[in-house]
Amino acid sequence: MKDQAKPKSSSAQFIEDNIKTFVRESPLNRLKEIDGGPIYDEPLIGFADGDDPLFQDYKRIIGEFHFTPREAFETHLRDDLGISSSFNGALTVISFVLPVSRITRMSNRRETKGPSLRWNNTRWYGQPFAEALTRHVVSVLREQGSRAVAPDQMPLYKVLDLPNGRCSNWSQRHMAYAAGLGTFGLSDSFITPAGTALWCCSVVTDMVLPATPRGYANHLANCPFFTDGSCGACIQRCPAGAISAQGHDKIKCREEMYGVQKAWLEKPGYIGNYAGCGLCQTKVPCETRIPGRALNAPSPK
């Protein structure tokens, strides 16, 4: 049975407002080398109980190496604050999802072989912005008297090369799933009410915030390929053949981005270690919404 909606606490509202204001006003959230337009639109924010059993399940689903919020938080207490005793209080994971701006999504819709210039710049200017936002959230929580840490900015954070592709020991999308923000798609994308073209971030804190209800039946509920066998648009959209009915082939995807699309980096204005692609996240039914549901953002024309 789906969780019932609970009233939001004033602390939750304060954190949400703070994140939204930073996204709206930060000069870092701008494509400064293009036209100063926004990198990301208004974020979605959700909260998960740091001891939600899902986090133990992730050790089985993702791998034993995947940290629970409590393991990350206790590592922070021990290594950064010198507190070696175990922490028994409640924890919250704050997850925030940054949707790629409409104008950038529109530009990537027109592409068929590699990313638009805006998409490429979003990849490489969007990450430092997301990191700055995450640091900002940590500092706001600390100013409020809580302890907080961003696991992906801790020394424990690692990206592992596994036989089926790369995988980190702190999956932002799995945090967002736990925090009620969306579910996974055929392309390995994360489908939220604001679509699938996005960047996910998270912070663990001992500020107690009410968990956001997970309004979905399972981890694939927002992708119609898994609910009724329809869609599959991302299969056609991928220039590398990296998406099929069996899912997303991370190795093929990486070969496309670091190999075939290397030539994109020679185009004027393109930056970074790889061009970025993201074709499977644009010009598909989940680009701006959960397919089959009303749009919560203006429809791409």
Ligand code: SF4
């Ligand atoms: S394009 Fe369709 S099949 Fe692919 S992830 Fe999006 S909703 Fe699922």
Ligand code: SF4
């Ligand atoms: S799966 Fe990889 S190569 Fe294919 S469209 Fe998506 S990002 Fe591009």
